[in-house]
Amino acid sequence: MRYLTRGLFWIAVYLGLALFPCLALLSGNMPPGYGYWWDFSLALGYGSASMMAIMFFLTARFKRPALPFGVDVIYYFHKYIALLLFLIVAAHPAILLATEPVVREMLKPAQINRYMAAGVVSFLLLTLIVVSSLWRKQLNIPYDTWRLIHALLAIAAFILALIHIEGAGYYINTPGKRLIWPLIMVCWLLIQLYVRLIRPLRLLSTPYRVKEVIKESDEVYTLVVEPRQHEIPAYKPGQFAWLTMFYSPFSMKEHPFSFSSNPEQKGELRFTIKELGDFTKRIKEAGPGQTVYIDGPYGAFTIDRHPAERGSVFIAGGIGIAPLRSMLRALADRKDQRPHILFFADKSLEKMTFYEELKALPDQLNLQVVFLPQHPPANWPGETGYLNREILTRHLPAHLSELDYFICGPAPLMDMAEKELHAMGVPLQNLHSELFDFV
Template sequence: MKKTGWFILFCALFLTVNLWILSKGDIGLIKTYPFKSLGQITALLGTVLISFEFFLAARLKFMENWFGGLDKVYHAHRLVGGSGFALIIYHPLFLIVNALPNIKAAMNFVLPSSILSYDYGILAFYTMFVLIFLTFYVKLPYHIWKISHIFMGVPLVFMLMHMLFISSDISNYMPLRYWILGISFLSLAAYIYKRFLYTRFGPRYEYIITQVRQVESVTEIVMKPVWKKLEYQAGQFAFISFENKWLSREKHPFTIASSPDDETLRFAIKSLGDYTNKLEVVRAGDKVAVFGPYGQFGEKANTTLKDQVWIAGGIGVTPFLSLAKYLSVRGNTGNITVYYCVKNMNEAMYAEELSRATANPKFKILNFCSDVDGRINAETIVKQSGDPKDKLILLCGPGGMTSALSQDFENRYHVPRRNIIFEEFSFLGT
C-alpha cells in the first residue's frame, strides 16, 4: 500500500500525456511546433501535480494509507507541489520561445493584457510564485508562513479560470478537457474541505484537560473526552487545538503518549518553538479539540511477532510510552529491547514509566546517556541486541539521530528498509 499513492500519481500523469497526444489530430504537429508542444505538456502535467498537491494537503485518510503515513503524505505534498510549480514555470517559458521573434505575442505571456484568459494564467503564475517563494526561500515564523500557505487557493482559482477560458487543446478535445478540469475542480474541493470544513466536519473529538504537569521543559497534559473517545493505535499522533485565551487556535501535531486502553488521552510536549514555549499557560478545565488519529508508526509494532528494537531520543520516547504500556499488557509480541537515549539520567523523566513494561519478560529497557556512553550508534546496538537483520527497528528522536541510525542499519547491517520505521515530524506542520 505504501507505493499506491505514487503509482496512482504516475498513472494520472501517463493518462494526461496520452490524452494530450490524442488531442492532436496529427501527431506530426508535436514535432513541427516543439516549443508550443512543450509549453502545453508542461502546463498539463504541472496542473495534475498541483491538483495532487491539494489532495495531499487535505489530510484524507485514504491518502495516508496510499503513502504509508501522514508524514510521507506531507513529504509527497512538498515534492509534488514543487515539481508541479517547476513545470508550470516552463509553460509560459516555452510559449514565449515559441512566439519569438514576435515580441508583442511573447509579452502576452509575461504581462497582463486585454486577453482575459491569458490574464488569469498570468495571475495564477505570479501569485503561485509569491507563495512558493515564501515557502522555499524565506524563513518565516511558522504561524506567518501558515497564513501565507492558506492563500494557495488563490492561484488555484486563477488556474481554473485560465483553463476554463483558454482556447487550446483542452477546449478542443473533450476527454482531455473533462479530465483536466475534473481533477482541478476536485483539488479545489479538497482545498475548500481542508480550509473551511475540516475544523468542523473533520475527525474532531472534544476533550477537556484534567491534569497539567510541568517537568523542566516538558509539559504533560492529560485530558478526558467530553462525548466520544478518540480510538487510536499505540504510536499514533493527533492534531490538537487548545481553547485558551493566551494561545492561538492553530492545530499542532503531537504524539499520543497514553495507551489505547486508557480512558484519558495524554500528551508530553517539549518546549521547542514559539508555540510549545507557550503551552505552560494551559490549565485543567481548558477545552481541547483533538483531530485524528494519524500516523502509522506503531502499525507493524502492534501486530508483528518479530523481535523489535526501539530507539527513543529524548522526547521521542512518547510513542514508545504508548506502545510499551499497550503491548506489555495486551500484545502478543516477540522480544522488545528499548533504548532510551538522553543526555544524562536527569533528563530521563520517563525511565521509570518505561521500566514498568518489564513486568512483561519480553521487554528489556536500556537507558543510554550520551554524557557517559557517547552517541548511540548501530554498532553498539548490534553488540548488545544481536543481529538486527530480522528485527523490526523503530526510531523516534532528533532527525540527525534517526537518519544516521537508519542509514547504518540499512547499509552496514542490511536491515530491509521496510523493517526500519520512523516518522519525519518536520513535515507535519503543513
C-alpha cells in the first residue's frame, strides 16, 4: 500500500510536469486562437517538448521516484513512453501540414527559417533515436556505442526542440510564458550536471577493490569486491547495481549486475557474471586490487518487498540464478522457517552455477530444489528439459496462488512461467521478474 500511494504520487507528478507548459500557456492573456487543429497541434508540440525533458529525469536514477516501481521498470517506461512521444511529435507537424497551407509554405527549402529548420532536424534526430533503439541488435550497434550516440542525439534533439519553440512557438506572448522553456532548460541542465558530474564524482570518492575472482564454470565468474574505505550501502537481496571497471565513472561504460551476495553477510559484495560480450569477457582479467565503482542498489526484485506468509517460489534459468542466490542465502541466514521451492533450469548440471551450493541449501533452509538439466547425466532421477506446466503442477502446492514467485532467466522461460502460473490461478501481483536486458 505504501508503494502504491507513492507510485500514484509520482505518476501524478509525471502527468503534472508533462502538462505544465500547456496549462501555463492556457492561463492569463492569450493571443487569438487559430482554430481547433492549429491549437491541438501546438498543444501536442508543447506537451512533447516537456515529455522530452522528463525523459532525462527518468533515466537519471533518482532513488525516491524509482522506489515504488524499481529503476528497471522506470527504464522500461522510458522505452515505451518514448514511442508514444515519437507519435505525438510526428502528429504535431503532420496536422499542421494537412490543415495549414501557410505551414507548407514555411517548410519549403527556399523559405524555411532557422527555427523551423531546428524543429525539422529535431524530429529527424528523434526518428534516428527510435530506429537505433528499436533495431540496435539488428543494426549491430554495440551497446556502449549505442548508449553514447543515444545520449548525444537526445541532447541535440531536445535543444533543437527548444530553439524551435523559442522562435516558432505561438502563445508565448507574455514575459512569464517566455520563461517556461528557459526554466525547463535550467532543470534539464541541473539533471545533466548531476548525471555527468556529481554522480561520477561521488562514485570516484567511494571506490571498491577486487578481492577475488572466482571461476564458477567455463563462462561464469563471481567478482568479489570490498570497499576501500567506506561502508557498503545497505541493499536488499535480489537488487542490482551498475558496475564500472577498467574505466573511469565519467566514461558512461557501466553495466548492470544483480548482487549474488547476501546482504546479511557484511564487508563484501558479490556479482556473478556470465561472459557475453566485450565487458563481461574481461571480468577474468580483473586481479586483486583492481578498482571498481558501484552505483546502487537499485531495483524492486526482492523478497523483502513481498514477504508472502506461506513461502516463495524461485524460478531461474542460466545466469538468472544470481539474484535468486542472493535471496535464498539471505533467507537461510535469517533462519526463515517458511517452505520455499526453487526451479533451476540450464543446459546441464555442469553449467548450473552454484549447483553444489544449491544442492546443499535444503540443509539450512526449508527449501525444495528442482534442477532441470536439458542434457541430464545418465540415470538422472529428477526432472529434465524445459520448465512447463506439468513440471510446475507436479511440484507446486495446492495453495499456489498464495505464494510469491521470483522469476529470472532467458526471456522465453520468463514468458512461459508468467503465462502458465497466471493461467494456473496465480494473481499477477504475485509474479515478480527481472529481465537482464534493458534495450
